[in-house]
Amino acid sequence: MSTVQTQTKTAYDVEKLRKDFPILSRQVHGVPLVYLDNAATTQKPLSVIEAEDRYYREYNANIHRGVHLLSQEATKAYEDARVTIQKFINAASSSEIIYTRGATEGINLVAQTWGRKNIQAGDEIVISHLEHHSNIVPWQMLCEEKGAKLRVIPINDRGELLLDKYKNMLNDKTKLVAIGHVSNALGTINPIADIIHYAHSKGALVLVDGAQSIPHLKVDVQKLDCDFYVFSGHKIYAPTGIGVLYGKLAHLNAMPPYQGGGDMIASVTFEKTLYAKPPHKFEAGTPHIAGVIGLGKALDYVSAIGLDAIAAHEHELLVYGTEALSQIPQVRIIGTAAMKAGVISFTLGDIHPHDIGTILDKMGVAVRAGHHCAQPVMDRFDIPATARASFGLYNTKAEVDALVKAVKKTLEVFA
Numbered sequence: 116m117s118t119v120q121t122q123t124k125t126a127y128d129v130e131k132l133r134k135d136f137p138i139l140s141r142q143v144h145g146v147p148l149v150y151l152d153n154a155a156t157t158q159k160p161l162s163v164i165e166a167e168d169r170y171y172r173e174y175n176a177n178i179h180r181g182v183h184l185l186s187q188e189a190t191k192a193y194e195d196a197r198v199t200i201q202k203f204i205n206a207a208s209s210s211e212i213i214y215t216r217g218a219t220e221g222i223n224l225v226a227q228t229w230g231r232k233n234i235q236a237g238d239e240i241v242i243s244h245l246e247h248h249s250n251i252v253p254w255q256m257l258c259e260e261k262g263a264k265l266r267v268i269p270i271n272d273r274g275e276l277l278l279d280k281y282k283n284m285l286n287d288k289t290k291l292v293a294i295g296h297v298s299n300a301l302g303t304i305n306p307i308a309d310i311i312h313y314a315h316s317k318g319a320l321v322l323v324d325g326a327q328s329i330p331h332l333k334v335d336v337q338k339l340d341c342d343f344y345v346f347s348g349h350k351i352y353a354p355t356g357i358g359v360l361y362g363k364l365a366h367l368n369a370m371p372p373y374q375g376g377g378d379m380i381a382s383v384t385f386e387k388t389l390y391a392k393p394p395h396k397f398e399a400g401t402p403h404i405a406g407v408i409g410l411g412k413a414l415d416y417v418s419a420i421g422l423d424a425i426a427a428h429e430h431e432l433l434v435y436g437t438e439a440l441s442q443i444p445q446v447r448i449i450g451t452a453a454m455k456a457g458v459i460s461f462t463l464g465d466i467h468p469h470d471i472g473t474i475l476d477k478m479g480v481a482v483r484a485g486h487h488c489a490q491p492v493m494d495r496f497d498i499p500a501t502a503r504a505s506f507g508l509y510n511t512k513a514e515v516d517a518l519v520k521a522v523k524k525t526l527e528v529f530a
């Protein structure tokens with residue numbers, strides 16, 4: 116019986132869960148790996164690795180087009196995963212689940228299809244100062260092409276959105292609010308339910324960048340009433356190269372296709388092509404079948420533990436780590452929002468974050484150092500970069516202790 120099946124709702128047995136992740140038992144530089152770079156990508160449980168392996172060993176075939184058994188099995192696994200995803204985010208229909216390469220592609224898909232059709236000169240698109248470059252650049256490109264205006268919700272010194280400014284920003288030219296649910300750079304959890312509600316009251320649609328919320332928070336797209344929600348599989352223990360765009364069916368029906376090719380058509384003649392219905396209208400070409408199967412398994416894995424239990428565990432690590440790092444006078448935590456996911460971004464005196472990252476790595480502690488693809492956030496705090504520790508479901512307090520020890524060691528090296 117797998118660890119997940121034996122996991123009880125009352126006790127969060129992190130040591131048991133860790134055994135599901137083969138990579139966590141490896142050493143780096145002769146010491147045990149302490150993996151605290153989960154906001155960049157998460158490690159994969161055996162059930163995901165084995166599901167991909169089984170696909171290639173036992174039923175590797177292209178989907179939808181084959182009458183032979185392998186193709187039917189592959190197609191079933193591919194479409195079953197769509198239903199798993201639909202249930203995971205509580206979409207109304209599996210036709211609203213479109214496979215993409217990741218959050219980035221999902222946002223670009225909406226910008227290039229819905230955006231190109233609906234945005235005109237003088238229109239406004241609202242994003243925030245917290246966004247990942249993936250939720251800035253596609254809208255900048257669209258605005259440039261269309262002569263539209265990009266407006267940015269400012270943040271305060273804790274890294275929280277200024278909602279009053281947001282509300283004042285919306286007007287009858289606002290066509291879309293594209294907003295991150297959780298900031299990858301700071302960990303801020305944005306009040307997206309309010310943001311969506313307000314945008315709708317002004318007639319604007321809302322796209323939620325869920326890259327950092329999907330592994331940590333229970334998401335119900337119907338309850339949120341968002342128009343689009345995107346995420347990447349690799350942030351939630353699934354393979355890289357697979358992600359999801361959720362869109363309300365009415366929008367998807369009205370949107371032109373993204374790419375042309377096989378699998379997205381109903382019929383083709385040289386005179387006229389008729390497109391398939393969503394979701395296939397947006398899935399041209401042979402997709403990442405193994406990745407889709409792995410994503411379905413990853414969501415099963417997370418569901419069996421329960422996102423509430425995962426969130427509570429990660430919150431405990433966040434509180435513990437924040438308290439411990441705050442005892443070190445040279446540590447400056449960047450991002451101190453009241454509502455935060457398991458991310459601690461920090462600077463250490465005037466030591467460059469790349470140097471922090473390098474010394475931590477020598478001690479086995481993997482964190483990210485840099486601007487985290489959120490340069491405007493760094494500019495807002497007048498720093499070039501931070502070191503960032505980000506927690507996943509398998510991290511422990513002992514690993515947070517290892518982080519703190521390595522940070523102290525860094526100070527000694529640079530003393």
Ligand SMILES: Cc1ncc(COP(=O)(O)O)c(C=O)c1O
Pocket residue numbers: 154155216217218219220247249250295297298299324326327347
């Ligand atoms: C908030 C946020 N949005 C979007 C992305 C882009 O995700 P991907 O590179 O998987 O497409 C990331 C990745 O770090 C992210 O953290």
